[in-house]
Amino acid sequence: MLNATTVATRIPTTTMASPSFQYPLVLIATSIGARLKYRQVLNWRSAIIASTARRRGRPSGSRGAELLGVARELFLEHGFAATTMDTVAAAARISKASLYAQHPSKDALYAAVVVGWAGRGRDAMRPHLDALLAAENLPAALGRFGRTLQAAVLSPGVLRMRRLVAAEADRHPEVAARYVAESWDRNIDALAAALAELADRGSLRVDDPAVAAQQFTWLLLGAALNDHTLRGDVTPPDDLTATADAATATFLARYGPAEVTPRP
Secondary structure (H helix, E strand, O other): OOOHHHHHHHOOHHHHHOOOOOOOHHHHHHHHOOOOOHHHHHHHHHHHHHHHHHHHOOOOOOOHHHHHHHHHHHHHHHOOOOOOHHHHHHHHOOOHHHHHHHOOOHHHHHHHHHHHHHHHOOOOOHHHHHHHHHOOOHHHHHHHHHHHHHHHHOOHHHHHHHHHHHHOOOOOHHHHHHHHHHHHHHHHHHHHHHHHHHHHHOOOOOOOHHHHHHHHHHHHHHHHHHHHHHHOOOOOHHHHHHHHHHHHHHHHHHHOOOOOOOOO
16 A cells, blocks of 8 residues: 555655646545545655655754854853753754753853853964064054954953853853963963063063063953943943053063163
8 A cells, every 4th residue: 555655755856856846636646546535645745745855955953163153142142041952952953852962961052152162262362472573663563462452352252251151150160260261361371471482582571471461461451341341331442542552651661671662
């Protein structure tokens, strides 16, 4: 006896893939016997359509880095507590089982999102540090580097992630610690290494490069971070530029070479 699967597999693939492919229900019923009920024919038609869709292929759901991007936007928009695995699976166009196969819990998914984000910007400052080391005019180069660092840390994506991680730090302290280690600390270490190299050349007088890197960074960012995260204000670009110039002058007054250094 014919069934839905048999009917679907006996129709050539090229015929089913054709945009003009149609089998009127009455003709199907007549060709395989009048005993068949209309519901059976409907089931056959559904099987044929499903078989055709499988052969054509449909866009798959989000996986890997793309899935983390979907989850990140949901966490940033709704917060950790209000974001459910059901919501993430629906937004990623995958089943809940597929989501759990990749990330066994919401905590694990959140950790993967945060660590993945930190990893994306891991070496973003490297080209700018190389430019700092290659510059002939150190004050001007420090000023340019400072403005670049301000633009990076105060960008909307970074600020949103900082707020999310800070809000969840009590519940997920290990995630917050890893985020700081792989973003902030890593960039401070890279800047410290560059300052140490400049000190070896005699361009700076730095006894503790790590402390100097922290000081320069907070001179550049401290006030603006308060404006963004505590007051909800956006620091005007001219104010940021003035802050970068003042931070550079203060830094060089403490760590510059013995001779008078030019203003940036």
